[in-house]
Amino acid sequence: MVGDEVYAGWEEIYRDNVDRVYRTLFAKLGNRADAEDLTTEVFLAALRPLRVAAPVGQVRAYLLATARTVLAGHWRRTLGREITTLDDERVEIAFTEQGGLPDQPDRVAAILAELPERYRKVLRLRFLEGCSVKEAAEELGVSVGNVKVLQHRALRQAARLAEGTQP
Structure with a gap:
């Protein structure tokens, strides 16, 4: 068809x-x-x-x-x-007394802390601060296309980290 x-x-x-x-x-x-x-x-x-x-x-x-x-x-x-706050410091995942993972916001913050700084910045601007692609580009000093590429790569790497497939 x-x-x-x-x-x-x-x-x-x-x-x-x-x-x-x-x-x-x-x-x-x-x-x-x-x-x-x-x-x-x-x-x-x-x-x-x-x-x-x-x-x-x-x-x-x-x-x-x-x-x-x-x-x-x-x-x-x-x-x-899932993210309530984001520190620039590296966040360590601490196991709870029951041996499980802590709350989701802590896990997400830990994953974001593992990302390169540019990836963290683009995700923070786009998803936490609600900036448009154009606004994020201006803030980062890059092109709109570059923001889209950075965002895609950041999300892909964050997903790998979340699934434990990233070295």
Whole structure:
């Protein structure tokens, strides 16, 4: 299906695009459960505004754009909610008396402390202070494109650290 063809209905839209949307999200998240949850969010978010009579190419483009929006919201919620304070000092993860990990904010702060300073700064500006990409670029003295690259790399490295795959 391509070109000016249209889908017969929502079931066909879902069947034809669910794997594409899931793979896109999984590639960014590296986490099956989150990718599945966000895939569901994408289709729920697209349910009202998406026209079934739109050409297949437009439907696919809209779903992938919606996936990017849902993913950005996920990162904002995840990083913004879990971090209460951020010290520039290196934070050590201390085990609780029961032998488990401490509260999530401490864990997130510890992960951020492991990141290079530029990565910490871009995540702090974008997610904790709510700066736009343009505002973060001005603050850091770099281009908008550079902020996007730094943010992507910072999130990817933070995810690796969170999963314990970073040396």
